[in-house]
Amino acid sequence: MHFAVYVGYVVLLSLCSSLVMNFRSRRHIVAAALAAVLVVTLVSPPAAPAQGSLITAVQAVLNVINGVIQAALQAISSVRAAVGTFYQSVAWPVELIAQARVEVLQMMNRYRHLMAGILNINLKSATLPAPQALENLMRDHQINNFRGLRQAFTNAYRTIPPAADASPEDRAMADMDDALALDNLETLKATDSATDLELQAADSLENAAAQAAPGSAPFLTAAATASSIRSQALTQKMLAAELRQEAAKMAHGNELRKRGATFTLQLRGVLINLLQHN
Amino acid sequence: MPKRGVAWIRKHRLGTAALVLVLFATTPHTGNGQFLDPCCAMLAAGLTTISNTLSNVVGGGLHSILSVEQSISHFEQQVVWPQALISQARALVGQLQGTFNQIQALSQIPVNSATLPGSQQLEQNLLSRNPNQIAQTTAAYNAVYGTVPGETDASAQVRDLVDMTDAAAQAAMKRAIEIDSLADLELQAAGQITASVEDAAPGSAPILEAQADAWLIRANACTQAATADLLRLRAVDLADSSAELKIGASSTANLRQGLINLLQHN
Numbered sequence: 001m002h003f004a005v006y007v008g009y010v011v012l013l014s015l016c017s018s019l020v021m022n023f024r025s026r027r028h029i030v031a032a033a034l035a036a037v038l039v040v041t042l043v044s045p046p047a048a049p050a051q052g053s054l055i056t057a058v059q060a061v062l063n064v065i066n067g068v069i070q071a072a073l074q075a076i077s078s079v080r081a082a083v084g085t086f087y088q089s090v091a092w093p094v095e096l097i098a099q100a101r102v103e104v105l106q107m108m109n110r111y112r113h114l115m116a117g118i119l120n121i122n123l124k125s126a127t128l129p130a131p132q133a134l135e136n137l138m139r140d141h142q143i144n145n146f147r148g149l150r151q152a153f154t155n156a157y158r159t160i161p162p163a164a165d166a167s168p169e170d171r172a173m174a175d176m177d178d179a180l181a182l183d184n185l186e187t188l189k190a191t192d193s194a195t196d197l198e199l200q201a202a203d204s205l206e207n208a209a210a211q212a213a214p215g216s217a218p219f220l221t222a223a224a225t226a227s228s229i230r231s232q233a234l235t236q237k238m239l240a241a242e243l244r245q246e247a248a249k250m251a252h253g254n255e256l257r258k259r260g261a262t263f264t265l266q267l268r269g270v271l272i273n274l275l276q277h278n
Numbered sequence: 279m280p281k282r283g284v285a286w287i288r289k290h291r292l293g294t295a296a297l298v299l300v301l302f303a304t305t306p307h308t309g310n311g312q313f314l315d316p317c318c319a320m321l322a323a324g325l326t327t328i329s330n331t332l333s334n335v336v337g338g339g340l341h342s343i344l345s346v347e348q349s350i351s352h353f354e355q356q357v358v359w360p361q362a363l364i365s366q367a368r369a370l371v372g373q374l375q376g377t378f379n380q381i382q383a384l385s386q387i388p389v390n391s392a393t394l395p396g397s398q399q400l401e402q403n404l405l406s407r408n409p410n411q412i413a414q415t416t417a418a419y420n421a422v423y424g425t426v427p428g429e430t431d432a433s434a435q436v437r438d439l440v441d442m443t444d445a446a447a448q449a450a451m452k453r454a455i456e457i458d459s460l461a462d463l464e465l466q467a468a469g470q471i472t473a474s475v476e477d478a479a480p481g482s483a484p485i486l487e488a489q490a491d492a493w494l495i496r497a498n499a500c501t502q503a504a505t506a507d508l509l510r511l512r513a514v515d516l517a518d519s520s521a522e523l524k525i526g527a528s529s530t531a532n533l534r535q536g537l538i539n540l541l542q543h544n
Contacts, residue, residue, distance in 0.1 A: 058324030073339025215359030232497035
């Protein structure tokens, strides 16, 4: 690069010299001189920096590193350290997590068997064979013996009277009463079975809670809440059964009232006729 | 020769001056040597200092941040969100889904038991779990329990009582169909939420939990509606008992007056 500049300089100098020698007028000489100065100025290398400015530049870079960058890195480091400390001492302290797990275990040990024992107390009280059989089937939490339940129900409460022995209204109401009673007894057997499954699910969730981490607990709480929805749905089904049963009981009483009113009017008519004849 | 040169210069004074000016203006600048140049040595020393400073200050700072980040990451992976426990929780949710499917199946076991045509039709309607069947409830009810007696067959007081009791009983039966249907929908929703939880992340599970909470509130409201209807039914039943007493008192008074009239005529 430098060699090329020097060669160019020599060529330019020779050219200018020859021009000066050959020019006759002053204006030509001045123009040539200015053109040469202009050309050399344009192609000349930029001025080299002074030694003092280099030191200043290096020092400036060092100042930036030691000042702004170092301060920023220290700030980031201290913030991240604070976040870590916050996580470990406030948000998810390991000691409290372990303590919560222990408390879950303690409650499991304290209440689980106690509650199961209470729920499993034998409530059967019938003394005669037919009621005993019905009571056993009503309370066995099984759903595969509905036929046996119906037979036991019939044995305990007898069948619908034949058409010759009762009015159609009485037969219809007795059949409806028996049907709703049996429906609900079967529904309750299914509900008892579902309750057993719910209790098993609750035990499983509690077991998992005793080993859970903060990050896995939301799965368990969401599943538990979904289970609560199911529990509510089953409760509603039992309430619906109770509504049907109570409504049927009232309808039965009301039907008797309707017939009673009719009988009363008929009796009144008979009495009036009797008195008029006398 | 020198005399000729001096003479030439005198003759071309202006040209000579211009040439000197050009030479002066275009003299090349002196360049810095790469060897034994104090500027290069200073530059090298400056760059070395910068390098050392970068290593110590920037490198040290980044290393400090890295170690803190590693510590946080380790804590999060081992304590807060351990992958093994998350997988274990998901597996449990999957198992529970199976249990809950059994519960749903239990709630839909057919329990119809009536044997006569009229009661069979009413029972089928009541256990249908289908709100579209509510429109047929009244007809099926009347087929089993009869209608309100005509004006010639009962007193106005008795007819009112009968009609009110029938209305309460029928409303309760219709509500039972609604509640059964709502409970089925709740069971379906709970199944969908549980399936979503099985595929959720720790960060998305609380969203599903919030949705499940909303459904739980809805389910509680439905339970309350059913309980309210049960209370209404029992209130009407209680009022029935009271009405029976009133009707009995009124009938007794009428009978007494009739007997008095009969004795007076005799």
